[in-house]
Amino acid sequence: MPYQLEEIMAFFSVIIPLYNKEYFIKDTLKSAINQTFTDFEIIIINDGSTDDSYNIVNSFNDDRICIINQENRGLCASRNTGIKNAKGKFIAFLDADDLWMEDFLETIYHLINIHKEYDIFATNVKLLPPNKTPILIVEAFDTKLKTVITNYFELCKNILGPSSLVLNKSVFETVGYFDESINYGEEDDFYIRCFSVYSLLYYKGFKTYYRTGLQNQLTAPNKNFVRKIPDYERYLKNSDHPDLKKFIDFVHYRLVVLFKMEKNYKLVTFYKQKIDASNLTNVQKIKYYLPTDLFYIIKRAYIWFSKRVIHS
Known part of the structure; x- marks a missing residue:
């Protein structure tokens, strides 16, 4: 059964x-409970679920689990609730449809011990x-797979996800919490604040699974979802x-691709105008310049092909 948060340090x-x-x-x-490194607490923020999610997590008998119930306030508010109630020195995020390999936390623990001067892993x-x-089985920690990324912004590609990210709790005192006024692109908004200040200690081995192709996935095209997207350009005003x-x-650019798939011509134009195309790769430039309708047809054909051939 869930315990009271004040009873534990982890x-x-x-x-x-x-x-x-x-x-x-x-x-x-299960992927969290079965970690080879066991000094952790699990804080589940039930954000007003209307299906059987609460009953499922409540059926687990593990003293490390705590469930906090709140009215539906969104992903950012749920993460912030967890952070503010956390007793551990390091915060590890795990989205409710992602998976950790059994040695994810052990891998992060090794990184922390090797480089105590870093705060984001x-x-x-x-x-x-x-x-x-x-x-999900364990693979031996390989020091050759760790690297320090001092300039995250120059990568311009996705090398991590929220479920593969661990931070010293003190980071939030420096850069702030997740922005509860937005409901899309909150990770990029947070990364901008984080990596404007901190370097990243990164392990190039795969230790997290991110599910793709799910219905109602926030990152998937959905014309009925009203997105509250950050104004990323505001960070340029006070940054050199x-x-x-x-x-x-x-x-x-990723937003342009998303809105092309939704055939939202207005927002495609809006975000294209913000981009200096010289900063894009050649492949990205092709997608950027392709007319929305043609891009949509090509992308739908690729999705159809990948579901029947690549993933079969």
Whole structure:
């Protein structure tokens, strides 16, 4: 049964925001409980779920689990609730449909011990298509796979996800919490604040699975979802970082791709105008310049092909 938060101190606080994930939360929670490194607490924020999610997590009998129930306030508010109630020195996020390999926390623990001067850690992420079985078994820690990234913005690609990210709790005192006024792109907004101040100690091995192809996934095209997107350009006003504009162009480029898939011509134009196309790769430039209708047809054909051939 869940315990009271004030009763425990832990090395890691694992924060799992939960909203209507009844088909995935059991496996997600098992992947956290089965970690080889065991000094952690699990804080599940039930964000007003209306399906069987709460009953599923409440059925687990593990003293490290605490469930906090709140009215539906969104992903950012759920993460913030978890952070503010965490007793661990390091905060590890795990989305309710993602999975950790059994040695995820152990890998992060090794990174922390090797480089105590760093405060932000992450591992690589592997995509998990539907109907594919994840491999969660332990792989030996390899020091050759760790690297320090002092300039995150110059990468302009996704090398981590929220479920592969671990931070010293003190980071939030410096850069602030997740912005509860937005409901899309909150990770990029947070990364901009984090990596304007901190370096990243990164493990290139895969230790996290991110599910793809799910219905109602926030990152998937959905014309009925009203997105509250950050104004990323506001960070340029008070920053002299040479690569921040390049990174923000990459973020805006992803929005252009998303809105092309939704055939939202107005927002495609809006975000295209913000981008300096010279900051894009050649492949990105092709997608950027392709007319929306043609891009949509090509992308739909690729999705159809990948579901029947690549993922079969």
